[in-house]
Amino acid sequence: MNNLEKVVVRIPPSPTGYFHIGRARTALFNYLFARKNKGKIVFRIEDTDKERSKKEYEEDIIESLEWLGIDYDDFYRQSERGEIYKKYIEKMLDNNSAYVAEDEVIRFKNPNRKIKFDDLVRGEIEFDTSDLEDFIVAKSINEPLYHLAVVVDDHESGVTHVIRGDDGISNTPRQILLQEAVGAVRPRYAHVPMILAPDRSKLSARQGATSIRDFRDKGYLPQAMINYLALLGWNPGTEQEIFTKEELIEQFSLEKIQKSGAIFDEKKLQWVNREHLKRLPAEVQKERQISALREELYIKKRPTLDVSSICWNDISKENTKKYLEKVKELVGDDDAIMKYAEKVGKGNVLWPLRYALSGLEKSPDPFTLMAALGKDESISRIEKAIQLL
């Protein structure tokens, strides 16, 4: 790449399913690379297959990209570009690089030669295309197939870098052949490894959450999602693990992309998410925590308390009862409760209070619990504990 060339990348999903994390990560790498190099991003919907393409999926892809914060500069659908493909098919028929076979489909005339290309993440890769048959480029003059549509669109959009999943490696020689047949410039290729399921098999919907919307629905932060996705198969060469989007753009480079596939680990995603949560303003954190808490079982349904767990350490039942009665009167005034707790011993008051509210040895702090439960329910739970004592 020389300095005069403007980088153009593409994000080309096919609307045949919900936007999954593998495609999202490839989209992210394209995004980071383009933004880092002040380039352009073309977002195109590959919907040449009319049977399998659905509007619902297209909408999901658009929403998911927006949620992740991956924006783009140009947008189009292949289904709206029939005239353009037609022009190229005619050209190929004219220059004899394609022909109409007996079965009426349009086939590419394979020149059967060796194709070598320099992959930006894997180095030199060579194929012998005599292993391939005369593959079909269009069902008819008005119905182009994948390989042709990709080559034409990349050419027309001036794409300079094709950054895609490594399942595209074996498609590359075919596409290079087509580029030569229609007189298109060959873009630079970068094949990134795939995201794998825990058993190292291909990720599929059967293995649980795999689409971006699943993670959005679970409450993950978009900034945590792109942070974690970026780290799967790429690293900055330093020990930094938590990044803002701007930092990712700043530090991204294709050279640091890994060659082998990576297993998606939700545990680590959870950790990255917590780290991003900590960086949010305190009020926002509190609000999020409270609304997440309301979904918890022990908040929805009153827990059963174990009498022996109510008192803190060796504090007597009588004293604990006294503390809880005082706190009961103060519910609604967190500062007053805290002041009281500091006066008579924080653990003496806060442990039984927290336990009365949650019924758990470990839980969020009592003030957050009260906020999630509301004043009335908090008071009844405290009363219940007092009764037991």
Added chain:
RNA sequence: GGCCUCAUCGUCUAGUGGUUAGGACACGAGCUUCUCAAGCUCGGAACCGGAGUCCGAUUCUCCGUGAGGUCACCA
């Protein structure tokens, strides 16, 4: 099966022709009167195998093995 690609802790990874092979997540242990599903400290845990090159290979080469991808009128 043909072709292509890949191979460091359980997972994500750093790294080098000579290192106590580093970090993070997860896991285990311990500590902590409690705004405790947290925090802190400590710990166990890896260079797929075999040849070759070399004074010396985890690192370079070759061969195995394993894994993945791809071989559609899908993309």
